[in-house]
Amino acid sequence: MASNIYDYAYELEKALKNSQEYTTLQARYEEVRKDPAAKQLFDQFRNIQMKLQEKQMTGQNISQNDVQEAQNVAAIVQQNPKIVQLMDAEQQMSIAINELNKIIMKPLDELYGRMSQ
Template identity: 35%
Template sequence: MAVNIYDDINKLESTFRSTEEFGKLKQAVEAVTADSDSSQLFKNFRDLQITLQQKQAQGEEITEEEMVSAQETAQAAQADPKILAMLEAEMGLSQIIDEVNRVLIKPVQSLYESM
């Protein structure tokens, strides 16, 4: 009998969307989106993060000016109560994702531990 793991993954996705943690993040994202100042500040924060990650991935050096700008943008974003609530909600959701990853990797780990 063939196993279709994707059916289970789709069910897990549906369950994931039903969690309290996902609901909190959804509400927090909606609150940031509804506030043009918060939304623009977060967009700037996210764009800067992506730009710096791309530079690092390509082996380019990040300048002192870019680091200062990144720190200032991060501080401004975290000082915004709506963005802060969204980031905290995301951390709560990340804990669930981490736990799912731990559970999924257990069979692989046990194979190697048996060597």
């Protein structure tokens, strides 16, 4: 039995790796990775996303060209069924993680909720 919160966190990590959401995500990623055209397109899409996030986080302006490039690649990505399935699996994993985060944060929400009453 776990004896501290870190032990529980490692147990949660194992549970996530064994979850349906993760195993589906892993399988969908492998399908994209094994298809050179899909992998190249997916990498291009991810690089554009990261570039835009970095600009946003550092307060840089996102140009109309940046937006247009992202929209163009996104439109192409939406036509690739393997990438669409991967993105759907990513979304399901994200939903699961958000739900877990709500559960984990519940004690603090309750504590601070009581303080404001």
